[in-house]
Amino acid sequence: MTRTRSVTVAVDAMGGDHAPEAVLEGVTAALVADPLLLVALVGPPEIVHPFAERHPSVTAVSASEVIGMDEHPAAAVRAKKDSSIVVGCRLVRDGRADAFFSAGNTGACMSAATLVMGRIEGVARPALATILPARDRRWILLDVGANAEATAEHLVQFAHMGAAYAKVVLGVPRPTVGLLSIGEEATKGTPLVQEAHGMMAENVPGFAGNVEGDDIPGGKTDVVVTDGFTGNVALKLMEGLARELLAQVKDALTSSAASKVAAAVLKPALSRLRDDLDPDAVGGAPLLGVDGVCIIGHGSSGPRAVEAALGVAATAVRGELVAKIAHSLECAAG
Amino acid sequence: MTRTRSVTVAVDAMGGDHAPEAVLEGVTAALVADPLLLVALVGPPEIVHPFAERHPSVTAVSASEVIGMDEHPAAAVRAKKDSSIVVGCRLVRDGRADAFFSAGNTGACMSAATLVMGRIEGVARPALATILPARDRRWILLDVGANAEATAEHLVQFAHMGAAYAKVVLGVPRPTVGLLSIGEEATKGTPLVQEAHGMMAENVPGFAGNVEGDDIPGGKTDVVVTDGFTGNVALKLMEGLARELLAQVKDALTSSAASKVAAAVLKPALSRLRDDLDPDAVGGAPLLGVDGVCIIGHGSSGPRAVEAALGVAATAVRGELVAKIAHSLECAAG
Numbered sequence: 001m002t003r004t005r006s007v008t009v010a011v012d013a014m015g016g017d018h019a020p021e022a023v024l025e026g027v028t029a030a031l032v033a034d035p036l037l038l039v040a041l042v043g044p045p046e047i048v049h050p051f052a053e054r055h056p057s058v059t060a061v062s063a064s065e066v067i068g069m070d071e072h073p074a075a076a077v078r079a080k081k082d083s084s085i086v087v088g089c090r091l092v093r094d095g096r097a098d099a100f101f102s103a104g105n106t107g108a109c110m111s112a113a114t115l116v117m118g119r120i121e122g123v124a125r126p127a128l129a130t131i132l133p134a135r136d137r138r139w140i141l142l143d144v145g146a147n148a149e150a151t152a153e154h155l156v157q158f159a160h161m162g163a164a165y166a167k168v169v170l171g172v173p174r175p176t177v178g179l180l181s182i183g184e185e186a187t188k189g190t191p192l193v194q195e196a197h198g199m200m201a202e203n204v205p206g207f208a209g210n211v212e213g214d215d216i217p218g219g220k221t222d223v224v225v226t227d228g229f230t231g232n233v234a235l236k237l238m239e240g241l242a243r244e245l246l247a248q249v250k251d252a253l254t255s256s257a258a259s260k261v262a263a264a265v266l267k268p269a270l271s272r273l274r275d276d277l278d279p280d281a282v283g284g285a286p287l288l289g290v291d292g293v294c295i296i297g298h299g300s301s302g303p304r305a306v307e308a309a310l311g312v313a314a315t316a317v318r319g320e321l322v323a324k325i326a327h328s329l330e331c332a333a334g
Numbered sequence: 335m336t337r338t339r340s341v342t343v344a345v346d347a348m349g350g351d352h353a354p355e356a357v358l359e360g361v362t363a364a365l366v367a368d369p370l371l372l373v374a375l376v377g378p379p380e381i382v383h384p385f386a387e388r389h390p391s392v393t394a395v396s397a398s399e400v401i402g403m404d405e406h407p408a409a410a411v412r413a414k415k416d417s418s419i420v421v422g423c424r425l426v427r428d429g430r431a432d433a434f435f436s437a438g439n440t441g442a443c444m445s446a447a448t449l450v451m452g453r454i455e456g457v458a459r460p461a462l463a464t465i466l467p468a469r470d471r472r473w474i475l476l477d478v479g480a481n482a483e484a485t486a487e488h489l490v491q492f493a494h495m496g497a498a499y500a501k502v503v504l505g506v507p508r509p510t511v512g513l514l515s516i517g518e519e520a521t522k523g524t525p526l527v528q529e530a531h532g533m534m535a536e537n538v539p540g541f542a543g544n545v546e547g548d549d550i551p552g553g554k555t556d557v558v559v560t561d562g563f564t565g566n567v568a569l570k571l572m573e574g575l576a577r578e579l580l581a582q583v584k585d586a587l588t589s590s591a592a593s594k595v596a597a598a599v600l601k602p603a604l605s606r607l608r609d610d611l612d613p614d615a616v617g618g619a620p621l622l623g624v625d626g627v628c629i630i631g632h633g634s635s636g637p638r639a640v641e642a643a644l645g646v647a648a649t650a651v652r653g654e655l656v657a658k659i660a661h662s663l664e665c666a667a668g
Binding site for chain 2: 134135145148149180181182188189190191193212213214215216217218226228229230232233234235236237238239240241242243244245246247248249252253258259261262263265266
């Protein structure tokens with residue numbers, strides 16, 4: 001990653017189950033890791049001001065309200081104009097920050113970003129994209145839940161936006177794009193997926209056809225496109241299964257006295273594997289298609305996830321993600 | 335499993351990538367494991383007759399045609415009336431066998447079973463159900479690919495059929511049923527899933543609400559219901575991810591000389607884990623809703639998968655799966 005310019009990220013101090021402590025710790029670590037990172041910390045004055053006083057790279061921005069994790073997203077965004085989420089998005093719209101990050105109410109973040117930042121011209125539906133690990137590479141899955149339903153046209157836009165994100169964040173000049181389906185052939189899947197296949201084949205550079213569920217853990221393509229229902233199920237399934245399998249491996253390793261000794265020898269190697277699979281290693285998913293960089297973290301984000309998400313935000317800004325998405329959609333429109 | 339009666343399973347000798355060898359080996363093992371099992375082996379005379387002569391529990395049934403793995407299912411079933419798949423289904427329809435098993439062309443098996451055996455009264459769409467492992471239990475996922483699309487009514491029927499299968503094959507008297515969605519609340523998911531949620535809440539005994547992707551590897555409910563697109567993606571994703579993670583664990587275990595020694599100590603425990611996760615351990619998925627027991631195996635089935643699938647077939651017959659599905663749909667219809 002080249003760090004050629006400073007980046008200001010507006011950070012929701014109150015976002016997530018472990019806020020504000022995990023957020024503040026993550027910000028501290030991110031500032032150490034990236035000396036050109038600046039943070040506009042948004043939240044209650046009694047939290048953000050003392051922190052900003054101790055950190056020269058941090059500016060405090062007061063927000064009197066907090067949107068809870070379980071509030072109805074759209075209603076909360078409308079009602080709480082001085083919430084940390086809405087204020088943070090406004091900083092990006094007004095050019096006072098380059099990106100916004102929150103580990104708070106995902107729906108409220110998407111709703112606020114779309115309302116306040118607006119959409120890139122031509123974008124029908126913003127989509128959440130996440131970076132996932134494969135054995136020796138990383139790949140991108142979208143939509144992982146911004147929209148429960150998608151039309152074929154939406155899926156095609158997701159393909160363009162996902163490819164632009166892959167260029168920026170994976171550093172792949174010509175990303176390959178797969179359409180998630182239930183068979184390799186163009187005739188497999190729902191009528192909607194078949195229609196999207198035809199459109200992508202004509203319109204999406206790097207389109208590599210359908211990918212199936214068993215292809216994707218290996219990272220067969222750089223980008224995998226699906227609707228937000230299937231994508232969310234797939235993402236959570238991968239997280240749940242990785243957790244479950246590692247627990248079973250741990251059980252197997254501690255099933256006898258001899259295996260406990262052996263397991264101690266293997267601990268470093270297995271810890272590396274666990275780290276590779278840890279969703280906190282990526283930290284945040286961008287809402288692609290809004291006119292600004294908006295990175296949304298897991299509600300359960302710990303300090304490591306917050307630090308990683310700020311890295312994703314800075315990479316997206318430095319790689320000019322929004323301009324690249326706008327450009328690829330313009331080219332596709334012809 | 336109580337083995338109180340003999341069961342005759344019609345077996346497609348030509349089904350799967352490793353047929354006929356893997357099928358014949360699996361049949362041999364299944365006959366040893368279950369002395370009350372009888373097999374009607376369907377296929378080319380030169381294969382089925384010599385085998386039947388060597389095994390007193392096996393009857394040979396000649397079929398002159400074979401449907402290839404890549405043939406168009408419906409067209410092949412219409413054109414090849416003397417194929418092992420069509421002949422095997424006919425044996426069930428005519429009462430000459432209690433169940434049919436094939437590891438051949440999945441679409442052709444579904445098509446032939448539906449056409450030849452017919453559907454249980456009231457069933458709109460048959461669904462493929464598979465048994466999956468959780469840490470200390472097993473659970474059932476359906477539909478894993480019989481229909482790419484489903485209406486809310488179809489999903490409700492899948493719930494009833496899945497629960498009947500759980501009673502028979504898991505031995506759970508009152509199975510819990512979850513609806514796969516992207517949030518716990520009834521208002522989450524597509525409009526179709528929300529509609530199905532409302533209908534299941536009123537109509538499906540044991541309905542436990544929505545389950546999410548990260549719940550399902552732990553086996554939160556005995557049955558998980560979804561459409562065939564999402565279910566197929568989820569099933570293949572679990573298979574692919576388990577394979578990938580175990581490969582990574584193996585890499586970690588053999589990364590140094592010391593860890594190789596340690597890994598040798600752990601080998602038995604890890605082999606048990608691998609066996610637990612092996613899709614061959616279950617072997618076959620029934621097509622629920624057809625008027626007969628039809629078990630369909632992976633194209634890649636080895637002897638162990640064939641043996642396991644014949645066990646599933648016998649359990650389904652002895653547990654009166656078809657009658658139980660018919661009964662639960664009658665009760666639901668009121």
